[in-house]
């Protein structure tokens with residue numbers, strides 16, 4: 001059996017720095033300067049020199065790299081990934097190991113020949129089994145409607161999330177230790193699962209109450225179960241359905257609550273979701289790029305402009321959304337879910353991303369979900385416009401369209417989307433101000 005050291009050695013020898021750089025920092029463009037490849041640094045930038053910057057370089061053999069400005073010591077491929085992702089070396093090796101096993105499509109059926117990526121580090125299968133059990137107990141505690149979990153149930157309900165959603169994402173209730181303190185505080189929790197094996201590799205917590213502890217000047221809102229290995233993992237993997245992905249839309253977003261909101265509003269109408277969660281990862285792991293390529297439409301909703309750019313560079317085609325920030329705060333997916341207009345926005349962005357000839361399949365998704373009683377007013381409106389545009393008005397019973405209701409919030413979109421939306425909504429502007 002391979003030892004950790006063997007695996008690390010093999011990874012270091014088999015993956016070249018330029019290949020890993022393309023995966024983990026796809027925005028970096030290098031050029032040849034004599035024998036080395038060089039360019040702007042993925043970490044500290046170009047120093048104002050733009051394309052001609054050469055502070056970051058990869059050695060001629062492709063086995064090491066360094067930045068003359070911020071990391072003069074040479075790094076091998078594992079060192080570079082640890083540096084780029086800001087994770088400990090063992091996690092970098094885990095990510096790289098996933099990288100070598102990918103590409104593999106996410107599937108619900110765990111293939112027995114796929115060994116868990118995490119076997120290469122210190123997390124044991126016992127840890128994972130216990131974490132899975134703990135997560136399940138916390139889930140039952142939340143659903144059990146007990147006095148103890150009442151605050152958690154009230155918190156989720158106030159954020160507009162229904163019990164179906166709690167079940168889908170295995171939300172639970174537990175007290176968690178507040179980092180850098182001795183206090184235990186009530187929290188919503190959920191398992192972090194591995195996309196290939198389905199194993200529980202971590203547990204995340206969102207505290208219900210404001211904590212007085214600050215880390216890097218920010219109030220602590222999230223924490224993980226000690227021993228969790230969440231690097232390279234995304235939120236929502238268990239709910240992806242790869243068999244019909246080619247007809248569906250994938251939304252890539254940030255934050256677990258935003259992801260659950262999108263899922264709740266649009267899943268029945270053909271939208272899957274993947275989220276960076278509350279982690280600080282800035283790029284998609286290779287497996288997620290692969291997964292996204294199976295969808296007929298990809299929409300990203302990332303509010304940090306740099307991160308949005310990096311993620312878009314990893315995807316062949318995607319529509320992009322951004323939350324509008326007003327004086328009342330950020331109008332993110334959860335805020336729009338509460339306003340009843342989230343679905344309309346997501347489906348419109350989807351129409352922007354999808355090939356023209358596939359628009360009809362979006363209409364059938366909306367139609368089916370409407371018949372199942374699962375469409376919010378915004379999606380009904382999009383469906384109605386789409387039926388008009390495709391000349392299928394007879395199919396959509398316009399008399400039952402729900403129009404009006406809460407004051408329309410605004411969402412900031414790319415100029416291209418705005419233009420596209422005008423096209424779709426030009427025949428009826430009575431309740432479409434939610435579309436930019």
Ligand SMILES: [Zn+2]
Pocket residue numbers: 041042043044045055056067068069070071
């Ligand atoms: Zn640098």
